[in-house]
Amino acid sequence: MDGSTIRYYKTYIYLTQELGYKIGSCSVYELMKANGLLKYQRTGKVRGKRNWVKDLVPNPVTEFSFLEFDIKYIYVAGKRANVQVLTVLDVYSRWNLGHYINWSIKANDVIALFEEIFQNYQMPKYFIVKK
Template identity: 30%
Template sequence: MEVAQQWIGRGYPVAKVLRIAGVARSSYYYQTRYAVKEKQVSEGRPAPGYSYNDHHVRISDEQIQEWLMELISGSGYNYGYHKLTAALRREYGLVVNKKKIYRLCQELGILRRQHRKQIHYPRRIARNRIITGSNQLWETDIKYGYVDGEDRFFFILEFLDVYDRSIIAYHMGRSCRATDAVRTLKNALWQRDLLEADTQPIIRSDNGPQYVAKAFEAACETLGCEHERIPPKTPNKNAHIESFHRVLEDDCLSRELFESYKTAYERVSEFFYNYNNVRLHGSLGYRPPAEFFRKHMQAGVTTKTVTL
């Protein structure tokens, strides 16, 4: 294309040059007439290097920077650029905006470190409730297990529905962080087909670090779940999952010595399956939790109202 343009520029017939070069006439005319040329980046209007005071006298930027240094060193206050702008207007009658003072402070390297706005989530204390159906209140807590063969602990975190007693979702791992609690909560909502539901369950927990973390609070806020925490030293407020942990301890964790984490994971996973699908629960009419939940949702089967 460039060679063809050069020959055409010397006065040779356009059609003949394009035919010899093998360039379509439409491509040639598009490039010469309509192609977008590289945009020239404008650097904007240069800074004037001065400002005016109330008497319309020019004050150089160098003088303003000297005043800024005097204000910082002499006032004894750790002012930000907003207050420095106000101080220059008060003391020197300077007609200047905060953007320019920000730029001058940036050149001097005296800008204060910007603090991120902290989002504080209100702490909701667990209150007395009457539960009449599934997916109204879920309790969550963390249980420790031990691997004798590796001389190390592992963590189990669950979400339990207080009405149908099901373990909806659980996390098991060598560590347990707030992100694990968030992921398990999302999994529990997915298991119950509640991710897009208008009404979400209340989540009740103790005051463990995973639950007081901002990540967990923010996730509950985003997912639409009200998160309430029991007062310290009141495990009876989380009685259902505390009772489940006793069953987990007696029927699984204390029943054998785990030689490896792999073995522990297999045994705990098997226990959760049996608890939900095989083990009879007296408060559910001697049905397994999964069976009762299905009949509750499909046929309206109920159990005693839960008051806690």
């Protein structure tokens, strides 16, 4: 519940249980809303579009020009612990170039995976790596 929901509900409980009024929770909410007593009520204004995210997304023009590293955690119920999965993607083709799975991933593991990718794929002279 957000702050305004809790506030109107507490008022509803106070009016019905403490003071003995017979009023519904929706009526309490509408009365408080009409009188501007809800702290964070929506005004109906629409926020502008957030264009800054578009600048953060790369626009690769060829394969292997922009690589993306991604680490996910997967819960292993039998061990009651998370295993880490490091995946390297080519952003242009969305191709999985390689992955490494272990209980913990160290810097040496990332370097070893990167070297394995260099051996399996012909990389261009210049490319961008995003973590």
